[in-house]
Amino acid sequence: MPSDTPVFAAEAVSCTFGHGKKLVRAVDDVSFTIADGEIVSLVGGSGCGKSVVAKIMLGLIVPTSGSFLYRDNPVHDLRAHWREVQPVFQDPFSCFNQFFTIRSQLTSSFGIMKEKPSRKQMEERVDQALLAVNIKPPEIEGKYPFELSGGQMQRMLLARIFILRPRVLVADEPTSMVDACVRANILDYLMKLKRELGMTIVFITHDIGLAYYVSDRLFILHGGRIVEQGAPDEVTLRPKNGHTVRLLEDIPDINREWLRR
């Protein structure tokens, strides 16, 4: 049941690294709220601070100043937080241990739960999750991460999400390492998570086209600040900020002149 409490509420959040002359303001006075059941995209080029915001959401980085609340509470107990908020990262190969089979790692993800289901139930849930991402369980039986392709591994990361069914998913560039066909698949699974499990999804990307396709609301980031936000149609069709215009123009599009030579 969606509640009225915002999932994330950020108030004047800043995050800096280093000190003195070398101080870097990765996130600079950012405020936003994300409602239950929403798909929100954070869009920006390299170094705009979008991944730092993702890590703040996951509790991996504590903001330097400002208040950051998850359902009205600050993030303290990380294990409890991760029961509700789970990530999908860009590079699936760096998320899985090369020395264990994929199946054993998927099963071990139940370790985050307070009460583990029985062995049989766990195996069933893993099977269901694999089918949810269009992989037949025998296909990965006894296989190790390096034996699968990048697209298959990215689907394994998503299978983890289907297993754990968190309330919130933070997807940090989940499609930037895969080809166009797999990308369409992964976007489909994200929509499925929202539709079937009512998940709140924070989608982080540099491709405003993808963000436009999946999200209910867009945030455009530049230099650690939110420079523009709004409904996808509003932001992409009538952009007001120069950085948004730039992001839109830089996507190579079939029907528009892109590179003048």
Place this chain on the structure above:
Amino acid sequence: MAPIFEVDDLRLHYLTRFGEKIHAVSGVSFSLAKGEVLGIAGESGCGKSTLVGGCMGLFIPPLHPTGGDVRASGVSLMGRTPADVRKNVLGRTVTMIPQGAFNSLNPTRRIRDQAADMIASHEQGVDRRRIQERLRERFSLVGMEPDKVLDAYPIQITAGMRQRCVILISTLLNPQVVIADEPTSALDVTTQKSVIRMMFDLLDKGVFSSMIFITHELPLLRHVAGRIAIMYAGEFVELGTTRQVVFDPRHPYTKALMGAMLSAEPGQKGRKPVAIEGAPPDLSKPVAGCRFAQRCPQARDDCRVERQELRTVGDREVRCAYAV
């Protein structure tokens, strides 16, 4: 004009430790004229990157040539040892731009030293000071500040800058053909544009003569390539001018690939990108019939039996008996 680079019926296979042969590239032919940019597109695992190794004549086990020929200015690149290829072919005749710039640079050495190595290892007895001048010239040519970049370690510069350095280093010896294997896939859209602009700058200024651009992004190819080849399961399934392939695709696979694309345009939000169901065939066994037949929406019974050959349909080559 005579083509400067020709690939003729190139067949390549990987030999696994179980003695199994995986035919990653089977019968690819194309030629490149001076100043031309050929785009090769296809999904992961279709043999794009294997083809790169073949085009350089660089066969490092488990990759082996099965047959066919690669010629640069009429000289065959086949049948050479890897050491010979590295010394006499790479850098001067054919050069490759890899995807991950970070993996291609040594993190413990300055860009200047790595670039100087490139020249020193190919040209015997060249003057050290002369090398530094050449580096300076080349970096200034594309509007980079030589002193700032050359003295940096790879970690001190941005990802886009690193990729630009890799491109400049690999083209230092003015090669004839540049093979760019997903050169911008790891970069964000804004950086991608500036990197590609620099590559064309080098092409226009005559640093290299022609380019093979490999990517899975068809919209990007539309802007960079003059001709496009679509690759599937080790074969070219469609080869034609950019306009023909992108705007009027004839092969069912090309059409499906175009259907999987998205763009932020008015009225596109409801349009669902259609992923192609299924997986490419297992290339360790001989494939009967058309290789795309298992996933093709228009496949007929004889498609699964008869091998398809490239044939000319409306000025382009298509590997489909029913393409019109």
